[in-house]
Amino acid sequence: MSGRPLSELRRSVTRHRAAAVNTAARDPISNYRIKELHGRLIRSHQCSNSNSMAEVIKHYAxxxxxxxxSMLAFSKICNPSLPIWNHMIRGLSQSDRPEDALHLFDEMRQRGLRGNNLTFIFVCKACAKIPxxxxxxxxxxxxxxxxxGSYxxxxxALIHMYGFCGELGFARKVFDEMSERDLVSWNSLICSYSQCGNYDDVLGVFDAMRVENVKADAVTMVKVVLACVHVGETxxxxxxxxxxxxxxxxxxxxxxxxxxxxxGKRGSVGSAWNIFERMGKKNVVSWNAMIAAAAKSGDISLAKKLFDETVERDVVTWTCMIAGYAQSNRYEDAVTLFDEMVAAKINPDRxxxxxxxxACARLGRLDLGDAVHDYLTRSKIETDIYVENALVDMYSKCGSVEKALAVFRGMKRLDPVSWTAIICGVAVNGDPDRxxxxxxxxxxxxxxxxxxxFVGVLLACAHSGLVEKGLSFFDDMRKIYGLVPExxxxxxxxxxxxxxxxxCKAYEVARSIPVSSDVVVWRMLLSACNLYGDTVLAKIASDKILEVDPCNGVDYVLSSNLYAGVEKWDEVVRMRELVEKGRGNVSRPSGWSSIQIID
Structure with missing residues (x-):
């Protein structure tokens, strides 16, 4: 028997099809011939004969x-031979009924058959699968x-079984005591460590493997590459x-x-593309991964080209493209593609x-958000906390606080993100007390x-004029909750x-920021100076803004208006001279507006 099935790992896509699936079982002609054979055996009353039924049982199992x-045919056999027991145990061990493989093994033992090395390989596989x-x-x-013990x-099979069951010490002991090892032995141990998240040990075993001059294969390298990523050794x-x-x-x-x-996750779309081009065989996962890589790198044109060329699209394909549009701030395109997805009768997931x-939240399109919510309800898609949090956030950002609260109050489970979404939403929409x-x-x-x-809480305090309370919350961030202010x-x-x-206190806070101050902070201070006529602090804030962001014409206008209001014409002239000096680099503020036309 080939050792290949023993290197299988629990992955979303199985590394290898079980070698146990024989070619005849997938061949319609062979299927017909086996059924024909089975029919002849039934008509000739040979269906209870172990030797006659061996090929039929093997094919069915x-x-x-x-x-x-196979279970029905097996039940008709009077005294099944050991090969037939093995076929049945093998078939059940690789199915979604591994417990039945163990029951069958027990029954076999009760009937006086002890099994052979193949029997134990199949039973180990069943134990690993349960586990x-x-x-x-x-x-x-x-x-x-x-x-x-020396086979x-x-x-x-024992290494594989112990690894899947999380008993790495036993897996390593079996490995160390082996007098002979092949590539499957090394892969089984590497996969065991990977399965349990012991990525340093994966790399350690791979190093030992290289010392022993054992050449790795694709199975090995999948686990080793993933281990490199998990330990941060990119x-x-x-x-x-x-x-x-x-x-x-x-x-x-x-x-x-x-x-x-x-x-793709590293943003190396060129390297990802080289691998994609080299692959002789690709599946839908390959296309999805490449679309996601292109989208993450910001190359939406490449992502869309790949999406259009993909013959087989699943829900992940559509979601990768929709997410790519959203990440590139092309929210309208994201919503449009979602409509196409629904029209194509592809059921979206959470x-x-x-x-x-x-995307609806970013667009401020309450009508679209409502439509998605209605679709979610009608299609009975199972929601989770992430979808519900997204609903709360969408309704909040679209200004529909009551709907946001209705979703929030209807949630069975609330996490910190749920609370944060509703607190920020209510605060931004002008209800600081709530x-x-x-x-x-x-x-x-x-x-x-x-x-x-705390962003939502501090916004609420700002809108309510609760200065002392806001400053107290700000101090509590670090002292009570261990959160470093951002x-x-x-x-x-x-x-x-x-x-x-x-x-003055606002200026002290702006000056005390431990990281490089954002220009927005100084712009806030400059606007307040404009409102209260504080030209001294205004000059400090203005100089700081022009130092950080000298190309934004809005800041020159703010400063110029302030000085004009207090009749400091020399400063007004200075602002204009700075704009002229930076002509070509300073962006001029322009007004714009948008309207939504409902057909």
């Missing part, structure tokens, strides 16, 4: 679609008692790529997809819905606030103090 037929470590250890004892494939990925090139490792569909995904709702009440409710419910929560929080505090007319 190793095909998922006819597994139930059932106690039964697996019993099988290990049987393996040793029957003298199969290569049996040991590989530079090692290039080293692994060199190993692949130098050793002629075939870039199959699984390794290719992994490399495209890794390069990720798609959350992405489209985010926002602060919601924050108090959040704390009473034992939910720890996050950075975004630029947005400093901006809120400056805004709070400017609204209250405390420009």
């Amino acid at each position: 190793l095909s998922e679609s006819s597994l139930q037929k 059932n470590i106690l039964y697996g250890k019993r099988i290990h004892v049987h393996v040793l008692k029957m003298g199969f 290569l494939y049996a040991c590989n 530079k090692l990925v290039e080293s692994m790529m060199e190993y692949i090139e130098d050793n002629g490792v075939e870039i199959d569909v699984f390794l290719g997809n992994t490399l495209i995904d890794v390069y 990720v798609t819905i959350a992405t489209v709702l985010s 926002a602060l009440n919601l924050f108090s409710e959040m704390l009473r419910n034992g939910v720890k606030p996050i950075h975004g929560t 630029m947005a929080h400093y901006g809120c505090v400056v805004d709070l103090l400017c609204r209250a007319g405390d420009l």
Whole structure:
């Protein structure tokens, strides 16, 4: 028997089809011949004969679609031979009924058959799939008692079983005690460590493998590349790529997809494209990964070209393209593509819905958001907290606070993002008292606030004129909740103090920001100086703005208007001279507006 099935890993897409699926089971002609044979055996009353039924049982058992037929045919056999028991246990172990494989093994033992090395390989596979470590250890004892402890494939199966069950110590012990190892042995141990998240050990075993001059294959390299990413050694990925090139490792569909995904997430769309072009065989995952890589790099034209060329599109294909539009601020295109997706009768998933709702929020299109919400309700798509949070955020940003609150109050589970979305939404839409009440409710419910929560709370305080309370919340961020204030929080505090007319304190806060100050903070201060006629601080703020962002004409206009208001004409002239001096680089402010036309 081939050792290949023992290197399978629990992945969204299985690395290898089980070698147990024989070619005849997929061949319509062979299917017909097997059925014809089975019919002849039934008519000749040979269907209870073990030897006569062996080929029929093997064919049925190793095909998922006819597994139930194998069970029926098996039940008619009076004294099944060991090969027939093995066919049945093998078929059940690779199906979605691995527990039945263990029951059948027990029945076989009760009938006096002890099994052979192949039997234990199949039972180990079933134990790994469930997983059932106690039964697996019993099988290990049987393996040793029957003298199969030195059999290569049996040991590989034990490593695989222990790894899937999370017993890495036992997996390593079996590996270390093997007198003979093949590539599957190394892959089984590497996959075991990867399965349990022990990525440093994956790299350690790979290093040992290279010392032993064992040449890796695509299965090995998938796990090693992923381990490099997980331990943060992205530079090692290039080293692994060199190993692949130098050793002629075939870039199959699984390794290719992994490399495209890794390069895509790093923004290396060129490297991802090179891998994509080299792949002889591609599946829908390959196209999806390449579309996502192109979109992430900002190359929406390439992403759309790939999307248009994709023959087989699944929900992920559509979602990748929709998300790419959203990431590139092409929200209208994202919504339009969603409409096309629905028209194509592709059912969106929760990720798609959350992405489209985010696009509606950015567009401020309540009508579109309502339509998506209605579609969600009508199609009975199962929602989760991420979709519900997106609904709250969308309704808040579209100004429909009551609908946002209705969704929020109807949620079965609330996380910090849920609370943050509703607090910020209520605060931005001019109801600071309710926002602060919601924050108090959040704390009473034992939910720890996050950075975004305090943005909403500080905005509420600014809109209510609660200076002392706002400053207290700002201090609590670090002292009570261990959150280091970010630029947005400093901006809120400056805004709070400017609204209250405390420009000196606002200036002190702006000056104390530990990171490089955002020009928006100084612009707030300049606007407040304009309102209160504080030319001294205005000059400081203006100089700081022009130092940070000398090309924005809005700032020159703000400063010039302030000086004109207090009749400091020399400063007005200075502002105009600075604009003239920077002619060609200074952008002139222009007014614009937009309207939505409803047909």
